Amino acid sequence: MTAVVTFLSDYGLVDDFVGVCHGVIARIAPEGRVLDVTHGIPRHNVRAGALVLRNALPYLPAGVHLAVVDPEVGAERRAVAIRCAEEDRLLVGPDNGLLWLAAERFGGAVEAVDVGRSPWRLEPVSATFHGRDIFAPVAAHLAAGERLAEGGDPAEPDGLARLELPRPRAEGEALVAHALAVDRFGNVILDASHSDLDGSGIRLGRPLELAVGDRRYTAWYAVTFADVRPGEILVYQDAYRTLAVAVNRGSAARMLEVEPDDELRIAAA
Secondary structure (H helix, E strand, O other), rough: OOEEEEEEEEOOOOOHHHHHHHHHHHHHHHOOOOEEEEOOOOOOOHHHHHHHHHHHHHHHOOOEEEEEOOOOOOOOOEEEEEEEEEOOOOOEEEEOOOHHHHHOOOOOEEEEEOOOOOOOOOOOOOOOOOOHHHHHHHHHHHHHHOHHHHHHHEEEHHOOOOOOOOEEEEEEEEEEEEEEOOOOOEEEEEEEEOHHHOOOOOOOOOOOEEEOEEEEEEEEEEOOHHOOOOEEEEEEEEEOOOOEEEEEEEHHHHOOOOOOOOOEEEEEE
């Protein structure tokens, strides 16, 4: 039985990149099925891709998970395929931190191979399109049931590129969190969860003081967008159990002038 292949990238949908990768997979594993997670990752944004991959995979069937956000394509970064400890999930992509959070989510990597010179790659290999010539064929062969060890040279799982995220911290009764990413609605995803608010005095349905640098805003700790009036700011737990900041029917990123890695200080008003 051919495994499902999931596919995430920053390729977008304007060019032929995604369709060509689908075609490569279909020629090698014609009975396989490809599920597109997204191809709207911001260009070259490895961390955004890693976060989406980690959050999405628990809701997708176990199989082969192809991810390509590869700003160093053709340079010295490795191309890898790895096996996770849980659910026998296989991750395929550049070794630049993109796969790290998803691997951690499924118990860590227990086996890895360097597929840069895989016998399954397409020849001649383009210097700029490893998605087509290396990652897609490797993912297809694995989905068709070939052994991971046959896909390339053994690699040490402990040597895989890691992706370190900032961590929230308490300052008195306030929580200082960091903007990890911004979604297409302008919601700001933070590096904190509900449990990080313990001891802060912040209560559901109550007002907050939200500070970004020297700018101060009134916000509400709410369950969903409709709990506040249009144009008001809320802090809420998003669908992945992460704290986020939104503006009802607006863009928090634009209103707060927030970019990834900016600090936000959240305290009871």
